[in-house]
Amino acid sequence: MKNDESIQSAVEQLSRPEVHLRVTLASSPEAALVICSRLPGVKQLVEAGSEAANTALQLLQTDDESMKSDSLSTIGLYLLHHINTPETKRVLAEAVVNDRFHGLNRDLAASAFLQSTGDEPHGLDDDEGKLVTRAKQRAFKTLGQDKDQI
Numbered sequence: 001m002k003n004d005e006s007i008q009s010a011v012e013q014l015s016r017p018e019v020h021l022r023v024t025l026a027s028s029p030e031a032a033l034v035i036c037s038r039l040p041g042v043k044q045l046v047e048a049g050s051e052a053a054n055t056a057l058q059l060l061q062t063d064d065e066s067m068k069s070d071s072l073s074t075i076g077l078y079l080l081h082h083i084n085t086p087e088t089k090r091v092l093a094e095a096v097v098n099d100r101f102h103g104l105n106r107d108l109a110a111s112a113f114l115q116s117t118g119d120e121p122h123g124l125d126d127d128e129g130k131l132v133t134r135a136k137q138r139a140f141k142t143l144g145q146d147k148d149q150i
Contacts, residue, residue: 003051006044006048007045007048007055009041010040010045010055011041013039013040013041014040014041014042014072014075016040019039019040019075020071020072022035022039023035023074023075024070024071026074026104028104029107029108032078032104032108033081033108036075036078037078039075042075042079045079045083046082046083050083050085052079053083053085056076056079057076057080057087057088057091058076059072059073059075059076059079060072060077060091060095060100074104074108077101077105077108077112080116081108081111081115084116088116089116089117092112092113092139093138093143094143095109095113096109096110096113096136096139097136097139097140106132107132110131110132110134113135113138113139114134114138117138119134119138
């Protein structure tokens with residue numbers, strides 16, 4: 001029960017407008033990770049570990065294209081760099097294969113997925129898209145799909 005209350009409190013802190021503003025200031029995926037690591041509530045969610053996995057996934061499940069939605073996805077992807085379950089790995093694999101994210105969140109999703117498989121991402125600033133390509137190849141294998149089926 002205490003962890004549920006801690007998780008709920010953390011989510012409430014992440015819902016504040018000033019939090020979203022801070023996340024939108026990220027100029028690169030690496031900067032986004034640093035900013036997210038310093039947000040109120042993030043430490044509690046990381047410490048909650050797998051108990052916060054559903055919360056992290058819910059942050060990714062917004063369908064609108066607003067700045068708030070993008071910043072929530074960024075925060076969720078940061079959390080998934082630290083929370084790894086079979087479900088989070090599957091969701092990240094599907095997101096990578098289906099190009100669910102754009103901009104820096106695309107790189108964050110790729111690196112979070114690779115990290116969930118035990119493959120070190122080797123840096124996020126990759127202008128040639130090698131990180132995303134490698135993540136897609138691994139995601140297809142993880143999902144047991146031929147890339148031509150998608």
